[in-house]
Amino acid sequence: MMDGRMIEDSPPPFHEPRLWRDERWTARVLKNEDDDGWAVSMTLQGHDEPVLVGPWTMGRDKKNPKPLDVNAFNTLVKTAAEVLRRHEQQLHAQLNKNVTVTVQGERVRVLLTIVPDEEGASATLSAQNALGEELACVPVSPAYQLSVDSATAWIASGFERPG
Numbered sequence: 001m002m003d004g005r006m007i008e009d010s011p012p013p014f015h016e017p018r019l020w021r022d023e024r025w026t027a028r029v030l031k032n033e034d035d036d037g038w039a040v041s042m043t044l045q046g047h048d049e050p051v052l053v054g055p056w057t058m059g060r061d062k063k064n065p066k067p068l069d070v071n072a073f074n075t076l077v078k079t080a081a082e083v084l085r086r087h088e089q090q091l092h093a094q095l096n097k098n099v100t101v102t103v104q105g106e107r108v109r110v111l112l113t114i115v116p117d118e119e120g121a122s123a124t125l126s127a128q129n130a131l132g133e134e135l136a137c138v139p140v141s142p143a144y145q146l147s148v149d150s151a152t153a154w155i156a157s158g159f160e161r162p163g
Helices: 070-095 147-157
Strands: 017-021 026-032 040-045 052-056 096-103 106-115 122-128 134-140
Touching: 017 070, 017 147, 040 070, 052 070, 070 096, 070 106, 096 147, 106 147, 122 147
Parallel strands: none
Antiparallel strands: 017 026, 026 040, 040 052, 096 106, 106 122, 122 134
């Protein structure tokens, strides 16, 4: 639910001891392939692969898994959402880099923005003054290595497109 409304295209809630689905998340308790234990996977609606897979507690009989319940599901949702958030932050950091250099007494922020694409990634190198006004913007290779030295050299070249 978002803002008190059900998310469109959301499957109806489903609650069973080994399968629990509410809103955007599905929890599945599975036999652990590596040993006699159990595992739980958390999958976000629309994704093919689980966001989180981890060990699951044995039940009292020491043979079967502990059944899923609302508290366990809520904890799993919170953990899986945090894993997803960290992954998105890491991806953003890989695709967006910046350095600030001082050239002739002026602070210049140089940004490298990489846009992933199945056909091939593209990248842009841009410069902003201390007020955030764009000074230059040029396409570069997604493999371009942004550093203080490369930023300073680019500025010194008059913002010519790096080779």
